[in-house]
């Protein structure tokens with residue numbers, strides 16, 4: 056003890072509790088937490104406001120509106136009437152295409168749009184749950200595309216190449232898909248836990264890996280490619296492995312919707328009733344406190360990404376075993392992995408919020424086509440509305456300012472808002 | 486500038502945090518605001534600084550009514566605030582931080598830093614600060630960072646300055662220097678509101694004292710009042726300022742630490758070959774100026790540090806190299822130094838925080854399911870036992886006042902079956918009443934035969950609790966001395982001198 060071999064400078068004599076170092080990744084985590092943790096009010100207002108801006112766009116692009124605008128000063132009524140006609144027409148077409156068709160002559164036909172909406176919503180909800188779960192653990196899973204493709208490939212392969220009795224076949228195919236998604240997501244968690252690699256980079260890279268892997272398999276006879284064909288496309292799924300229709304052949308809605316309801320209940324249970332979910336949320340909110348409390352942060356990252364990947368994978372499974380059962384190509388993910396981010400944001404990463412947001416987006420998809428067909432309103436308007444929703448949610452101060460909502464700072468202790476945090480990375484590295 | 490608050494009422498839902506509070510601070514006066522944890526002191530200051538909008542009441546500066554929509558307005562009106570957690574950008578220089586938010590630019594939008602530097606120098610000279618305007622904030626010790634905060638406030642001509650618990654993170658020397666600065670400021674006509682829980686500081690600088698309890702002003706006191714008088718005014722009952730404890734009943738060595746060294750993430754030796762034993766039934770206090778390796782030492786005990794060599798044995802079983810989970814399960818209770826960072830999850834409810842380190846098994850978890858009923862009962866019980874002032878167990882922990890947050894951490898750690906209790910700065914930010922409570926609990930823990938390690942930078946606390954005192958300096962223990970060692974000796978040891986007793990041995 057007498058030997059003072061430590062160089063004086065080697066021992067940090069300067070106290071540093073106030074020396075708050077914020078590095079990029081931790082600031083990013085805080086922002087992520089702010090965005091995903093917003094209030095339900097923000098979500099609702101974001102949708103309303105996006106629809107209003109959508110209405111403006113519809114009016115601008117409408118020919119009749121453009122014509123009447125020319126003589127606005129002599130007969131302003133014409134313009135207003137035209138605007139009303141354009142917007143009301145478009146949104147009512149959207150509604151009739153997404154929920155209930157008043158023009159149909161019987162109820163069973165009239166309700167068909169709603170089942171269409173639910174069909175579109177099915178994969179969106181599944182993938183949204185996956186992305187939302189990752190959000191709750193403080194991670195941004197933008198690898199939906201890769202996870203969906205791998206899950207679709209695995210489930211699809213079992214569905215067309217393996218022969219099993221009906222029922223069991225479907226279950227095995229689903230399990231194969233979930234496993235595929237879990238592995239693809241789990242790799243991300245593993246890399247983050249072991250090497251500190253940022254999940255955003257890793258998921259983006261794995262999207263490419265998955266895409267080219269599936270494309271390769273689709274061109275390899277004996278793998279995913281349909282025998283005797285030159286197209287990069289699989290054979291049709293065996294009927295034993297396909298989700299049965301829920302309300303008969305008249306509607307597209309299939310039993311995959313039930314798996315999504317089950318997944319929502321599962322995620323709800325996981326996050327609010329299970330101890331694993333408790334640990335997930337603890338890590339998502341404050342990784343250093345979680346670590347001090349004996350929670351294995353690395354394992355949490357791995358488990359969370361694996362479950363997230365499996366949930367996103369469920370979206371891929373639903374695509375190949377429910378929606379497109381005649382065989383699929385590398386475009387089977389249909390951008391759902393990315394839409395899921397919006398769905399998770401809109402649903403504020405809460406399971407039932409995501410469920411509702413998924414249905415809303417399903418309605419946009421179903422209704423968007425009807426709107427284009429009936430009113431000639433470009434379907435891009437719907438895409439713009441969806442994009443605006445993200446924008447408004449990701450910019451809560453903007454929405455708050457527009458609607459004069461109180462800032463969180465006035466309801467929360469500022470000292471806690473400014474919670475200083477050691478780097479998340481450091482926690483991971485430990 | 487004269488500051489007057491008239492009838493301020495601020496509610497959070499059903500809770501009245503400030504109830505019709507009136508307060509006058511004359512120009513050039515240092516006005517101390519005392520009150521227990523959760524009394525509403527910070528809330529009142531946040532109202533003054535425009536962070537909260539009060540439901541009722543008005544703010545007057547030099548007898549004119551002010552309307553603040555946000556801190557920007559308050560700043561413009563001449564109010565400055567030095568927060569407990571500094572609001573500085575670590576990678577910016579002093580001058581850059583000082584102009585941040587109201588930068589002046591020269592032709593073409595270039596930042597006019599020379600004006601900022603001149604301003605920093607001018608204010609530094611006025612108060613005898615020795616601050617290099619081009620130093621990076623992250624390289625400065627906390628005491629100096631706080632001066633930068635003060636310069637920042639003064640550079641905008643703040644005539645009213647609020648200090649919210651500024652001394653909680655300062656060393657005694659830095660505290661003394663801050664007191665001198667506050668005096669200088671007051672002499673030049675600045676009005677100062679000073680919040681602290683340390684009665685010694687209040688008596689050293691305050692001109693007048695206002696005491697708040699449960700959101701209302703309960704009285705004024707003069708700085709000549711005794712500690713006991715001030716304490717009972719704050720808490721509403723007589724407070725024992727010294728802990729009563731009997732001689733420790735030693736029951737054999739429980740924790741044995743040998744040649745423990747810790748290398749931190751910057752590859753520096755922060756704990757250098759430290760050895761000590763703690764007996765069951767005694768309190769070993771680890772004293773020292775902040776940043777001399779105490780934090781890393783406690784973290785090493787809990788398995789939170791990576792590069793640790795040497796041995797740690799608890800009841801004959803090795804602990805070093807095991808996971809945090811294993812160490813907690815071996816019966817180690819730990820109160821981390823920084824509660825907002827390591828002790829609590831601000832967005833979790835009190836109940837959730839109370840089970841934070843027991844999320845993997847009974848009684849809080851059965852077959853993977855959280856036992857919500859049990860948790861609620863448990864939380865209600867702990868809230869009562871530890872007198873956590875809250876609006877129920879489902880309230881977010883982040884909304885509690887600082888002292889009550891600390892009680893949540895203590896309640897959690899003291900309600901497990903313990904074999905060793907390690908508490909770092911257990912009473913930082915606590916009011917005198919709560920300190921009395923925590924100290925009593927620590928001594929009770931000791932008396933139940935559990936070895937206790939208390940790390941504290943407060944000499945008062947060290948002397949109050951310790952049966953033996955280990956003083957750390959630059960990563961080493963310079964000596965382990967009896968609990969009744971004179972403060973002067975401890976002070977010298979904290980500056981690196983070996984203890985008279987141990988000197989002979991070395």
Ligand SMILES: Nc1ncnc2c1ncn2[C@@H]1O[C@H](COP(=O)(O)OP(=O)(O)OP(=O)(O)O)[C@@H](O)[C@H]1O
Pocket residue numbers: 465466467468497500502520521522523524525526527528529874875884885886887888889914
């Ligand atoms: N944003 C908020 N929402 C709800 N309650 C709050 C909020 N901020 C403070 N409170 C409550 O108001 C009361 C006063 O809190 P305040 O922070 O002003 O106490 P304080 O006197 O500064 O205490 P301390 O000495 O512990 O810092 C406490 O009961 C606290 O729980």
Ligand SMILES: [Mg+2]
Pocket residue numbers: 526527528886887
């Ligand atoms: Mg306070």
